[in-house]
Amino acid sequence: MRLFGFVASLGLLVKSVTAIDLVLEDEASVKSAASTIAFGLASLYTGNNTGDTPGNLPDPYFWWEAGAMFGTLIDYWALTGDDSYNAITSQGITHQGTENGDFMPRNQTRTLGNDDQGFWGMAVMSAAENNFPNPPPDQPQWLALAQSLFNQWASRWDEENCGGGLRWQIFQFNNGFNYKNSISNGCFFNVAARLARYTGNETYAMWANKIYTWQETVGLITEDHAVRDGVHVNLADHTCESTDPNQWSYNAGIFLHGAAVMYNATNASSIWRTRVDGLLASATATFFNESILFEQLCEPSGFCNNDQRSFKGYLTRWLAGTTQMAPHTFDIIHPLLLADAAAAAKACVGSPPAPAFKGHAGTACGFRWTTGGFDGSTGAGEQMNALSAVMYTLVDRVAAPVTADTGGTSKGNPMAQAHEEVGEKPITLGDRVAAGFLTTAIAMGLVAGCAFVII
Numbered sequence: 001m002r003l004f005g006f007v008a009s010l011g012l013l014v015k016s017v018t019a020i021d022l023v024l025e026d027e028a029s030v031k032s033a034a035s036t037i038a039f040g041l042a043s044l045y046t047g048n049n050t051g052d053t054p055g056n057l058p059d060p061y062f063w064w065e066a067g068a069m070f071g072t073l074i075d076y077w078a079l080t081g082d083d084s085y086n087a088i089t090s091q092g093i094t095h096q097g098t099e100n101g102d103f104m105p106r107n108q109t110r111t112l113g114n115d116d117q118g119f120w121g122m123a124v125m126s127a128a129e130n131n132f133p134n135p136p137p138d139q140p141q142w143l144a145l146a147q148s149l150f151n152q153w154a155s156r157w158d159e160e161n162c163g164g165g166l167r168w169q170i171f172q173f174n175n176g177f178n179y180k181n182s183i184s185n186g187c188f189f190n191v192a193a194r195l196a197r198y199t200g201n202e203t204y205a206m207w208a209n210k211i212y213t214w215q216e217t218v219g220l221i222t223e224d225h226a227v228r229d230g231v232h233v234n235l236a237d238h239t240c241e242s243t244d245p246n247q248w249s250y251n252a253g254i255f256l257h258g259a260a261v262m263y264n265a266t267n268a269s270s271i272w273r274t275r276v277d278g279l280l281a282s283a284t285a286t287f288f289n290e291s292i293l294f295e296q297l298c299e300p301s302g303f304c305n306n307d308q309r310s311f312k313g314y315l316t317r318w319l320a321g322t323t324q325m326a327p328h329t330f331d332i333i334h335p336l337l338l339a340d341a342a343a344a345a346k347a348c349v350g351s352p353p354a355p356a357f358k359g360h361a362g363t364a365c366g367f368r369w370t371t372g373g374f375d376g377s378t379g380a381g382e383q384m385n386a387l388s389a390v391m392y393t394l395v396d397r398v399a400a401p402v403t404a405d406t407g408g409t410s411k412g413n414p415m416a417q418a419h420e421e422v423g424e425k426p427i428t429l430g431d432r433v434a435a436g437f438l439t440t441a442i443a444m445g446l447v448a449g450c451a452f453v454i455i
Helices: 027-042 063-080 086-097 114-129 142-156 182-199 202-217 249-265 270-287 308-325 327-347 380-397 429-435 440-450
Strands: 179-181 230-232 242-244
Touching: 027 063, 027 380, 063 086, 063 114, 063 308, 063 380, 086 114, 114 142, 114 182, 142 182, 142 202, 179 182, 182 202, 182 249, 202 249, 249 270, 249 308, 270 308, 270 327, 308 327, 308 380, 327 380
Parallel strands: none
Antiparallel strands: 179 230, 230 242
């Protein structure tokens, strides 16, 4: 990895042929560029149209990516102060959260993966941590929604196969049920760590450490802190010796940020610092080419699918969040954010016809940031990536995420849990886990004894 001199010049002007002028470290310029890109992203959303379902992106986007988009828009508001998209964000999240507060909407439930729910869970954690305007009192609240997901995941923790871990899919009739992947467990880890920091409750911290330790034990986080994609469950002996070694940027990012949150929540403990520094070194070595972020598994060949074309934006988000939780990483990460912002702005010069892009002509963002221009690829993932690249250069200009003790206003419900899920037995471990929040001293022993029950 080499950091070029151009990122050291904080007054760098990025214009050339682009319709987006970006002066790095000029707050007004960054906000203006982010506004243009955010408009292009929001123009792809149809959930607020008459007859459409709030919270859904149109085909070909899966449900989880809408949750990722709303998480991006929450951070956009927190970083820029622009509330243009707050209404659609609140409407979309609360609708998909459902009246049960469980992120299991009827039109999605049978195909849900644990990671699908996770991107909605991380969005509501961002809402709570940034004091995003709260929903009406008669609707599920941001913190309570995240706690509901935590309880659902705790109830699905599978000790019988591979000694722990979440499966990719929730229901056994879906392909992938016998795969335990890093992104599903990463969502659980990330949310648990953030709940631990936000609430101060040791039960969440215990689970965050349990999840991370399991990832190491099963080989999904290696000794050199590479994060592998997942393991296959051997149905004959219940082991997980068949590993998918592929490395994706969002897997690295989700564990890096969660580890940084735990470092912050544990008052800079040495074990979490070692994990943060190791994960950061691995991620920067793997996913940066001449200081520019790229999806190394599929981007060079041009075969990234619709999902994979959004991964870079999440790593960017979590790199920025890491600087807030572990300030000693700022000098490493900030130059990378600047370089990515400059490269992403140069890629936002496309003018594809609607419905592929409905934003301002000449501002569609491409996928590759290494070409110096628009590569012809466009969509929600590409816009989210570029928006993240630009707006997260402001991360050092805003306050760190709040907690319940430092001004957080979102109402929680540690007893929140899902209704009976189609195709499964009623959730019982959620009762045990949630009960621990009422008597924390008893909880540590109780959870240790019964937290491994399978649904």
